[in-house]
Amino acid sequence: MPAELILTVAVQGILTGLVYGLMALGLSVIFGVVRVVNFAHGEMMTIASYAAIVAFGAWNIDPLVSMIPIAVLLFALGYAMQAVLINPFINRPEHSQFILLAAVAIIMVNGLLMIFGPDARNVLVEYALDSIEVGPLLIDKVRVITAVLAVAIAAGLFAFFKLSRTGKAIRACADNHLGALVVGLNVKRLYALTFGIGSAIVGAAGAMMTLLIDTTPNIGPVFTLQAFVIVIIGGLGSMPGALLGGVLIGLSEAMSGLFFAPSAKTMFGVAILILVLLFRPQGLLGRKV
């Protein structure tokens, strides 16, 4: 097998992995603060993808443009979910939270199935097949654009949490729930805000994802699992960890597709997850709990 081919596939895998990482970042942010596992994460991404597909089909809006209103829409959805459904569950046992979100996930997947049917859909923009020549490698243009955007959004989010007052307040809630209450932070509102931000990120990722893969309602649960795999590999709550996990998964998918069968790709991701859970449960970049 020529080295150029392997290298090309690896680079493509890493670029796709950065978008995966952005998607998982939403999950990581939510878990890191609210301590609730968003079992409907991939399903929310699929909703965003369908929104982008509809926007493109009806008004010919490029997903890279429609991702902004879609992120706003998903923010509202996430905010409402946290405020209405999840806040009453904050002190319930883990399994009831899990079941609550699993129920939401089931409704989302099958709601999409009812509306859009089971067929795969995608967005074919004009530059979909363009590629960029880097030395001997030919890299898809859409992958480069989406990867750059993913990193930019992640950097923006990082700055928000580090620098803004609201971001600091949210981190305070994450570090010490009781302490945050004592100093008078409105924790419920901040939780809803965090869930909204995490959802907005997954919304942006979902819109971008339409350029990279075909969308069907059933990819929702697949991406939920994918997001979990990524954040656990990278370290739940660690923002650079999510991107690193995404890159690793993107790379392992690309390589397993090249050397084995594309359909076996999830197996490698899951295998990495099992190894990480067993030998470094806090994740590669996570802090020890």
Add this chain to the structure above:
Amino acid sequence: MIARLLHGVPKRALLLLGLLLAFLLVAPLFVGNYILSVLILVLYFAYTGQAWNVMMGFAGQLSLGHSLYVGLGAYTAAALYVHFGIGPWAGVWIAIAISMAAGLVIGFLAFRFGIGGVYFALLTIAFAEFTRVGFDHFMWVNGSGGFFLPVTQYSVNDPLNLRGSPTMFYYILLAITVLAFIFCRWLLTGRIGYYWLAIREEPEAAQTLGINIFRYKMIAVAISSGMTALSGVFFAFYYNNLFPEQIFSMNRSIELILGPIIGGVGSLFGPILGAFVLTALAEALNDIMVALGYELPGVKLVFYGFCLLFVVMWLPNGIWPPLRKWLKLEDRS
């Protein structure tokens, strides 16, 4: 032993259970094929839910990958039957052993490395998914193309090879479900049941009291996975076809646990009640949809989702505890 099983159970509860059993025993004489197939589904979910409940309801370990054990049981028994001519009643032991081994490996890794709660649940999903994709490429059982058992005429019942009419399957499944119910009651009323209760409610306190948490969690996983394998064997011989995509899927795992959650996690009758309620509602919904000439894929599951949402929001312990109170059937022990 019987005294122990019956201790503290109100007479009316026994009477109602007896009535339910009598109804289930005579039901095939009166109902048509369609209702019979629905009843088989009810019993299937009741039994499998009971098996899952041992792990989650009794010992407090949330498994979201129980389709793994169903699938391993089903594939083992089916492959032994097709490739080596080993009948299901011999194969079932191997199926149980393999599922138990898988459960014990997962349990060992998780409990040894202190993985609990959400992480444990994710680990169970991960193993189920891993196995699903693995079976997609496992050509000995025809990979993703599906594995088929030879379908025989239903004119002669051959219970030894589990080949026969739905009525035969129904009675076998009924017997299994009743035995599982008694077995679980026996577990709960014994020492191990109280250990599990302690581990579920206060693991640290349980450990302080000298309970070997690791061992009793492992026992719960072994019993649960072994019992679940049996429902896989039944599934294989009843439906005669197996696809990794279906049997190992995460959706299947979730479908299996809906019954006990809606009925009442941790209670003995919860999984049975949940299976009745859920299956009956789903079939009724199907009928309404068909009658309206309005058939959409996904409607049933959207409905399941809302049921689950309402139950978990307003009846966090399931339907059975409030119903039991209303029927005045509380355990008096």
